[in-house]
Every structure is written in C-alpha cells, then in structure tokens.
Amino acid sequence: MAAAAETLRDEKFNARxxxxxxxxxxxxxxxxxxxxxxxxxxxxxxxxxxxxxxxFSDKLDLICCCVRHYKAKCVTRYDEVVASAQDxxxxxxxxxxxxxxxxxxxxxxxxxWYDLRSQAMFEAAFRKxxxxxxxxxxxxxxxxxxxxxxxxxxxxxxxxxxxxxLFDGLFQSALLRxxxxxxxxxxDLLDEVRRLLPTIC
Amino acid sequence: MAAAAETLRDEKFNARxxxxxxxxxxxxxxxxxxxxxxxxxxxxxxxxxxxxxxxFSDKLDLICCCVRHYKAKCVTRYDEVVASAQDxxxxxxxxxxxxxxxxxxxxxxxxxWYDLRSQAMFEAAFRKxxxxxxxxxxxxxxxxxxxxxxxxxxxxxxxxxxxxxLFDGLFQSALLRxxxxxxxxxxDLLDEVRRLLPTIC
DNA sequence: CAGCCGTCTTGACGGTTGTCCAAATTTCTT
DNA sequence: AAGAAATTTGGACAACCGTCAAGACGGCTG
Numbered sequence: 001m002a003a004a005a006e007t008l009r010d011e012k013f014n015a016r017x018x019x020x021x022x023x024x025x026x027x028x029x030x031x032x033x034x035x036x037x038x039x040x041x042x043x044x045x046x047x048x049x050x051x052x053x054x055x056f057s058d059k060l061d062l063i064c065c066c067v068r069h070y071k072a073k074c075v076t077r078y079d080e081v082v083a084s085a086q087d088x089x090x091x092x093x094x095x096x097x098x099x100x101x102x103x104x105x106x107x108x109x110x111x112x113w114y115d116l117r118s119q120a121m122f123e124a125a126f127r128k129x130x131x132x133x134x135x136x137x138x139x140x141x142x143x144x145x146x147x148x149x150x151x152x153x154x155x156x157x158x159x160x161x162x163x164x165x166l167f168d169g170l171f172q173s174a175l176l177r178x179x180x181x182x183x184x185x186x187x188d189l190l191d192e193v194r195r196l197l198p199t200i201c
Numbered sequence: 202m203a204a205a206a207e208t209l210r211d212e213k214f215n216a217r218x219x220x221x222x223x224x225x226x227x228x229x230x231x232x233x234x235x236x237x238x239x240x241x242x243x244x245x246x247x248x249x250x251x252x253x254x255x256x257f258s259d260k261l262d263l264i265c266c267c268v269r270h271y272k273a274k275c276v277t278r279y280d281e282v283v284a285s286a287q288d289x290x291x292x293x294x295x296x297x298x299x300x301x302x303x304x305x306x307x308x309x310x311x312x313x314w315y316d317l318r319s320q321a322m323f324e325a326a327f328r329k330x331x332x333x334x335x336x337x338x339x340x341x342x343x344x345x346x347x348x349x350x351x352x353x354x355x356x357x358x359x360x361x362x363x364x365x366x367l368f369d370g371l372f373q374s375a376l377l378r379x380x381x382x383x384x385x386x387x388x389d390l391l392d393e394v395r396r397l398l399p400t401i402c
Numbered sequence: 403c404a405g406c407c408g409t410c411t412t413g414a415c416g417g418t419t420g421t422c423c424a425a426a427t428t429t430c431t432t
Numbered sequence: 433a434a435g436a437a438a439t440t441t442g443g444a445c446a447a448c449c450g451t452c453a454a455g456a457c458g459g460c461t462g
Contacts, residue, residue, distance in 0.1 A: 009438090016439095031323065032319075032320065032322075032323040032324075033235070034234070034235030034236075034320075035235075035323070037418070037419060037420080038419085038420070038421095039418085039419080039420090047440090048440070048441055048442070049420095049441095049442085050422095050423095050440065050441055050442070050443095051439085051440060051441085053420085053421070053422080054439070054440070058420095059420075111319070111322035111323065114319045114322065115319045115320075115322070115323070117319075117377070118233075118312070118315045118316045118318075118319040119233065119235075119316075120377060121233075121312035121315060121316070121376065121377055121380050122232065122233040122236070122312065122316070123233075124381075127377070127380075127381045130377070131377070131378075131381065134374070134377075157400070158397075159393065159396075161371075161374070161389075161393065162367070162371065162393050162397060164370070164374075165367060165370030165371040165373075165374055166363070166366060166367040166370055167370075168370045168373075168374075169365070169366030169367055169368075169369045169370030169373075170362075170363065170366040172366075172369075172370075173335070173362070173365075173366055173369075175322065176318070176321060176322055176328070176331070176332070176335075177332075179322050179328075180325075180328045180332065188362075192360065192362065192363050195360075196359075196363060199358070214408095217409095238448075238449060238450080239449085239450070239451095240448085240449080240450090248410090249410070249411055249412075250411095250412095250450095251410065251411055251412070251452095252409085252410060252411085254450085254451070254452080255409070255410070259450090260450070
C-alpha cells in the first residue's frame with residue numbers, strides 16, 4: 001500500500017529531523033542564533049553540514065524545529081507537580097524547586113528561546129511559531145496558578161496573559177542575572193515568586 | 202590652555218559619535234543587530250563605513266552607544282506626566298497615552314532594545330550596559346507607580362523588580378503582537394494596565 | 403604660507419557564510 | 433540479486449563580513 005509506505009517514510013524523515021535538531025540545540029544554546037553557522041553546528045555533531053541542508057530548507061527552518069522540539073518538552077515540566085500536590089505549600093515548593101533547577105541547568109536553552117523570540121520581532125517567518133509557543137507557556141503558567149488558587153478555594157485575581165507576562169518578566173531578568181554570575185539571581189527569583197503567588201491566587 | 206582644548210576636542214568627538222549612532226539606529230531598528238553590517242549602516246546614512254570604524258572600536262561598541270543613547274531619552278518619557286498629573290485618573294490616562302504612542306511610533310527602537318538584551322545573554326560585553334539600562338527602566342516604572350499610589354494615599358503592593366517585570370512582560374508581548382499586525386495588541390495592553398495598576402498601587 | 407594634525411575616504415585582505423551540486427553510498431523495491 | 437530511490441558526502445561558489453591601512457582632504461597653528 002503506497003500510503004502506508006509514505007507515512008512510514010515521513011515518520012522516519014521526521015525522526016531524523018528531530019535527531020538533527022537535538023544535535024543542533026547544543027551549539028545553538030552555546031552561541032545563539034546569529035553567531036551559529038550550519039557548518040559549526042555540523043562540526044560539533046556527528047553529521048556533515050550537507051545533511052542539515054537536506055533535512056531543513058533553511059537555517060530558519062532548522063532553528064524553528066529546534067526550539068519547537070525543546071519547548072514541547074518544556075511545557076510539561078510542572079505537570080507532575082500540579083497533579084500530585086495536595087496542598088498549597090506542596091505545590092509552591094514543587095514549583096519553586098523545578099523553577100530553580102531549570103534556570104540553573106538549562107540556562108542555555110532558555111536564552112535560546114528568548115533569542116528566537118526577539119528575532120521574531122524582526123523576522124516574520126518566526127512569528128507564527130513563537131506566538132504559538134508563547135501561548136502554550138501561558139497555558140502552562142495558568143495551570144499552575146489556577147490549581148494553586150483552587151487549593152486555597154480561591155480564583156486567580158489576574159488574567160492568564162498578565163500572569164504569564166509577570167512570570168516571564170521575572171524569569172527573563174533572573175536568567176540574565178544568573179548568566180552574569182549573579183549568585184543572588186535564583187534566590188531573589190524564588191523569594192519574589194513565594195511572595196507574589198499567594199497575593200494573586 | 203591644553204586641558205580646555207582637549208575637553209573641546211573630546212566633546213566634539215562625542216557629539217560626532219552620537220550623530221553616527223543616531224544614523225545607525227535607523228538601520229539597526231530595521232534589521233536587528235545580527236543582520237546589520239557596518240557597511241549597510243553606512244550606505245543608509247550620509248557617512249562612509251570607515252568613519253564608523255574611526256569613531257567606534259567595534260560593532261559592539263557602536264550598538265552599545267546607540268541603545269544607551271536611545272534609552273537615555275526613553276526613561277524620561279513619562280516624567281512630565283508624573284510631574285503634572287493632579288489625580289490618579291490624569292496620571293493613568295497620561296501614562297496610557299504615552300505608552301500607546303511609543304509602542305506604535307517607536308516599535309523599531311523597542312525591538313532593538315529587546316534584541317540587545319537577548320544578545321547580552323550570550324555576549325558578556327553587553328551585560329554591563331544592559332543591566333544598567335534595565336535598572337533605569339525599573340526606576341522609571343517605579344516613579345510612575347509610586348506616584349500613582351501616592352495620589353491614592355496608598356503604597357505599591359509590590360517590589361520595584363516585580364512591577365518592572367510585569368510591565369516589561371506585558372510590553373514585550375504587546376510589541377510582538379503589534380509587529381505581527383495584531384490590531385488588538387495595543388488596546389489589550391491598555392486594558393490590562395488599566396485593570397492592573399489600581400489593584401497593585 | 404608651510405606644515406601639522408585630526409578627520410575622512412577608499413579599496414584591499416583573510417576569513418566565514420549560506421547555498422548548491424555531482425558523485426558516492428546506503429536503503430528499499432521488485 | 434539488480435535496479436531504483438533515498439540519503440549522505442564533501443567540495444566549489446559567490447557574496448558578504450569586520451578589520452585595517454595608506455593616503456587624501458581641510459582647517460588650524462606657528
């Protein structure tokens with residue numbers, strides 16, 4: 001059957017794309033979008049630069065795939081905490097622990113995301129994906145906040161958009177400080193969230 | 202007197218730097234930091250590319266000067282409103298009007314700022330300036346908020362950092378949507394601020 | 403007026419980039 | 433197993449980049 005064979009091929013093709021994207025994320029996170037060339041990505045990986053051009057029409061296509069792939073995992077980070085927390089404090093501490101951990105260990109990936117989002121302001125080709133990822137992150141924050149409110153028999157006193165803007169702003173600032181070797185960046189972020197969340201939800 | 206002559210020369214030198222920086226801002230805002238070459242900046246201006254190298258040690262030096270210069274004006278944008286507003290509503294409406302205006306007419310400059318701030322996460326040379334500008338923007342927001350609270354005989358129920366994070370997050374999101382031709386970007390921002398500010402201050 | 407110094411122009415240099423392609427290799431189909 | 437298709441390779445290409453330097457210009461000083 002032709003259709004089945006085609007689907008299989010497509011799946012294999014896509015699996016290879018993701019394999020390449022994961023290899024590329026390494027270098028991209030190190031240098032950022034602008035400074036990274038396809039050749040450099042290839043050299044830091046087990047692939048040749050021609051393969052990347054075979055699987056991706058473009059450098060833009062590649063980085064879109066990279067960040068989409070990473071962020072798809074990202075948005076599930078707190079799901080287990082939200083599902084298992086039985087009171088407000090458990091949720092708060094579980095959230096803060098994950099937040100601090102990802103800020104520390106995945107700083108390079110996070111800065112790549114902010115890089116891409118800024119580039120989307122200049123490059124229209126990025127906008128659709130960026131806006132979509134932004135929406136999914138907003139939903140992620142909203143799941144945490146509304147569950148936190150629910151555990152206190154309350155309702156979040158803010159729109160999803162405003163809440164996401166707040167957390168995103170705080171996270172971005174903390175990330176920059178952390179990358180600038182500011183030891184207090186993470187503790188300050190945690191303190192701020194610990195104070196803010198109960199007043200909003 | 203040698204010292205006076207030297208000071209004069211220095212001032213002239215600095216004035217020229219700013220002149221060049223302003224010319225460069227045009228192109229930088231159009232294309233972003235990464236995509237803009239010194240040659241392109243020169244071609245879109247009345248200067249040759251050599252002059253830029255004469256006045257700036259570096260491309261990094263140039264863009265730092267550009268954004269510093271622009272942001273120095275930026276932080277005074279709301280001062281007159283804050284000084285002249287006689288009640289909460291005047292302050293609110295004055296603030297919102299300026300906010301909407303700058304988002305619309307200076308969108309290119311604002312995206313350049315976000316571009317630079319993202320690059321600072323990768324390029325250490327940018328960090329000092331970026332952190333400094335961020336502080337001055339935080340102070341700008343704080344002046345507005347604390348005056349708004351004062352006019353209602355209240356105190357802001359938030360730290361300067363958290364408040365800035367919130368407004369920065371909202372502004373950034375609105376800017377991206379505005380650049381993506383979302384007609385509702387600006388109205389949505391205004392609505393959000395109109396609702397948020399009274400609850401915080 | 404002659405010479406100097408700060409300013410500016412112009413072109414060249416080495417290196418890097420994205421892109422493309424023809425050939426080699428692997429995988430799949432029949 | 434043999435031929436076709438898909439995949440991979442690695443080099444060639446033109447365009448572009450930041451940097452630099454040798455010299456031209458022009459006003460000021462002595």
